[in-house]
Amino acid sequence: MKNCFKAWTERDQLKPHLIVVGAATWSIKIHNGSMEALTQYKINLTSITPLLEKLAETNDIYWVLQDPVYEDLLSENRKMITNQRIGLYNDVTLSILNSSTRNMAAKVKILRASKLVAEETIAGSLDGLHLPETTRDINAMILMNSYCNKIVKPIDGSCCLPQPHLSVIQKLTGCFFIICIMSCMVVTYFCHSWRKSKPSTDVESGEEKKPATASLSNPEKLLLSLSKLGLIMGYFYLCDRANLFMKEQKYYTHSTFFIPLVYIIVLGVFYNDNTKETTVLNREQTDEWKGWMQLIILIYHISGASTFLPVYMHVRVLVAAYLFQTGYGHFSYFWKSGEYGISRICQILFRLNFLVVVLCLVMDRPYQFYYFVPLVTFWFMVIYVTLGIWPQTGKKDENGSCSPYWEVVLKLLGLFLCICLLATSQSSFENAFSVWPISKLFEWQGFLHEWWFRWKLDRFAVLHGMVFALLYGALKKGHLLSESKGETLFAPRLSSLLLFTSVVVFLTYSIWCASCKNKTECNELHPYFSVLQILSFILIRNIPGYVRSVYSSFFAWFGKISLELFICQYHIWLAADTKGILVLIPGNPVLNIIVSTFIFVLVAHEISQITNDLVQIAIPKDNYIALKRLLCVAIFLLGILTLSTVEQLNK
Template sequence: MPDAYSFDIAVGRYQNSCDPALADGHWEGSPSPRATWLPNACYLHPYTRKEATTCLANSRVVFAGDSTARDVFNSLREKIGADIEQPDKHSDVFVKTKENIEMQFYWDPFWNRTDVLSKEQHYGGRTEGGYEHVNALMVFSAGHWFIKHMGESGYGQFGHALDGILDMVASRGHESGAIADMVVVRPVNPVIPAKLISTRRAISRSKVDAYNAYLRKVIGQPRVVEDIHVPEYVEALYTAAAQHTSDGLHYDQRVLLSEVEMYLNRRCNPILFGKSPAGKATCCVRYASIGWRQWATVLGLGFVGCLGWAWRSFGSASQGDRSRLKRLMVMGLPSVDLSKDVTILALGLLYMLIVDRTAYLPKINKYFSVPTFTFLTLLYLVPGFISLTPRKDTTFLSRYQTDEWKGWMQLAILIYHYTGASSQPVIYAFIRCCVAGYLFMTGYGHFIYFYTKAEFGIKRVVNVIVRLNLLSALMAYTMDKDVLFYYFGPMVSVWFGVVYLTMRIGRAWNNRPGFVLGKICASGVLCAILIQEWFFQPFFSVLGAATGVEWDARESVFRLALDRWIVFVGMGVGLCVCYLKSGAVDVARYRTHAIWISVAALVVYTLFVTFLQSKFVYNSYHPYVSPIPVVAYTILRNSPILASRTSAFFEWIGKFSLELFLVQYHVWLGVDTKGLVGLGWGGKWTGFLVLGLVFFGMAYTLEGISGRLVKALAAGDWSTAVGRTALAMGVMILMNRAWWFA
């Protein structure tokens, strides 16, 4: 395997160094049971059981030493799901998993068992097909027993035992390659004297420090041939973990698990993510080189924008009226204002590329904490309430209300993503209802338009679809991602198509409420039947063969099925609103009842989600229960007391909520939303403020640009609009096919 330390590892100020980047970290949430060690300069990938076993499959993991080695061994064993009956604490442990991972622990507190060294010297041979039972990881950990049982002579005996390990590693390296992919000699665990029992009082901090200083002096930095090292990141981890030990010597599971995660990142990141680390890890792995398609998207847009601006501003007058070049320029180049927009758009995409695909800004892990989440929530609620403004338009779900609704929901989603709150079932359920709220407005708004205006022109379809997907498509090409990764635009596009077809089919009878209600119900049932992998997979396969895209049918079905009913509920509410406006029913008579029912519904829903054990359990209920809080909110928001005022701040945010949702992926968040972008100086909150201002300013700017570009594409009659859109899509398909063949 490639040596982790030999990579040109791009982690900001720790260029070419994996270990110092891991060591420069801090405890987040200490001393709670959820505490974790987080590096300050790179994103530590949290390994799943599947990822860990994939990396270690067909290999051997060997630990030798005292109880500190056994603790880390057991933590790794539990991580990969290798269950055993609890053995005697001074016994060897051997276990083999179904992935053919051999885990071995040798009880060897004095590093003097010759059978450990002799056995492991003969392991680790390579075969032509790759590795077969190679030692993936060897960990040696001892020291406390030398101090406790050997007194003053322990220091010399420790050095002698260490020499034996180094001789074994060196001899194996000279004969036929390294004895293991990664050999670790752990620092001696620091002790907390006040917590030590009387029989361990001889183990002092000064002696532990002396032993560790000797380890660093003898071994130093990782060797070039044999990757043997004293991990400074482990020493940093334990030095700052005084609150995580109850007996002053052994540390709790959070510390052990953090150590295991760093071993896995150091050994496995180059193996699993070396070719494509984007969106997975930035610790101990190089950033991937930026591909030609990514550069072509950014530089192509920039070139067109700059050329259009320069020629429209200075070059058009220098050519004769009958010049072929002039006619070509007039037809192909955008106006001066649009050229500026295209250039700024290219700069925005370039900024995303630099932020999330290079090492110029560090990427760090998220960590959820209730105080942080509460503070950020209050941070956006305060200006929202302060800016409440009287409105004359009090119609049901007026433009003021829908923009406000989009605004506060988008801010809630941003805080949810930034704080990593997806692990909290109640918050997750609330955010899922926010997404349902967006889709409710999709069904409601487009239904009202088609129902009242009866206008089904193709130009509107092009305008809506392009507006929803223009920025996400350009970001997909720039960031080398699937366009479905930015799922919101494609998902809303599908539901817009459903609303359009539902209202267009049989449109001659749309003036009959009963007929329209029947269409809505039939459409809902049909979509519930067709939102299945067997329906989408053939279409995606054909599309992939024709265009080179690789869309995931399972993920698409998950996204659509999760909110399979809410769009139709929005259409139904729209139909009810139109019917009630006709005066057929005395609305005032039932208003009070509706308000109290809505309050009760919100209370019942809140109690329901509070007792759910996980977000995965909630997902099974969400399609059926999400209409309850959404419809209840619309009724309460339009009650006489609340309908007369809306928040100007939330309305402003709502006008560019789509761009906020998209741009967050690579500007405020990092590692494709898994982590956060930092500044590398000033701390987390400085990065939050500075990068947050850039993020909001960028999203606001791109909203205006996207709107003007869509308007330009859709200008003229419907055939011209379709032609321009088809040309743009054709260019993207050609780029995708060229990339696919390359």
């Protein structure tokens, strides 16, 4: 062995890129397990270590720890090969190879995984010494992952992925959060000392003491929120960028999707309450709707259910329903208020994009990676422009009457035509978004294909929501709806007919999904059929008076943080950018899911609170000041995009 390694170090000849080496079992057998052999083994290994380390400077060298044996199955001439003696040889190996003071990158790697695999599979050995072929296959897979993944860099839950280098933006972001955390600690300490030394007059004046957070000034609240956000972002980075926690692959089975689904349905039905309003799609109902949809999407992602076509198509409807709510909600607001100020735009954009922008900086991900947020942001701006252009929709005149319906209908028809024109040609669509810096917001790995796919898949969903809001407003104004508590939405016979039709349509769509042959065919028809499923659900949920007057508080609670749940899952619940599953507790999948889910939900809720606090501080009600801050943010983001582009070009 020494002569072989010496030849590879001295002679200019071809040598392997990857060397896997190990020894001990034969030494134990030949020398009958004597301690003198162990001493000689230590001398020999010490002798070849310098050669191994020299080779390790240009090659990958793995020393394999000796595998355990199944002592009961060993033949008589192998009885001296005991697990105790193997352990002694492995201890010697570790003490010598780990004691080197050379550069860590050049050290010989210890293949510990082989021994761990053998411990789980040795029971399948035929003679107690030689391991089954499955062990060899697993070891080969691990070696190939270790050698190849640093070159091909797969985006999944594969093992042995090298830790990515920090970009300039990540370093600057990290420094910013560290400064915020340290400043918060200093400010908190001095403020606490000052308040403690200040005489309290609350008791003398009889005034009720306010909570500590209520007495904080805006700068203090800002610093505290950014500090908490910095700690949370540190957790994000440790989970999905550092090699601290393991990741595992997803393997879909019907039980992994449908059993959790039944659990959440039972919990959602159990926790119910009366709504404050009994109108169609009231606030509690929309929160409930968002909540159960988000929980289904989370189960869909962690179970890998995208491989099962019927589930995939139903989840596509849920995404369309989110966009439907976007169209319905924003249209209803603009129609009722006629408010198109800059402050309103900034608030919506801030709430939608704050967490995603921070994650783009911390996790070094493009904006389009979190595809749903760019999609919702784009459609919000489309709604704003469509309704905000002259004549503004919903803006009341001197007599207090709203905009004529024909103006709104013309605008919606114009939007419909624009969507149809963009959908006719992918090249034309991509050309419209290929101008820098807009292209940087919608590119994925340098191309706009992903953005085209996402946009086209639900291109009519927002328009459907706007049309529904318009029709609902017209019916309500004409007193054609009965939204009192306990009453059916329409006349009894019409309500029964619509309810029956909705159930039939709902079931028919599910049957069609089950019979669909492939995703491409289903996706082509999805933009036209998804609205039927959404409308059917709305009618089933709202026609019966009792059903309309109750809601699930369990689902509604999750609905209030649905956006944060959707985004946070990418890195602290799932892993490897959603391709794998985060493993906080190895060896116990159920406990791991419980713990990681608990942390994940708490973090999402805390980020929601931080966002609400920051939006009140960052976005003033004065439109002029809001415009100035919006321009400052635009310049900042433009600088980030420029720096990112330059860094990519340098690579």
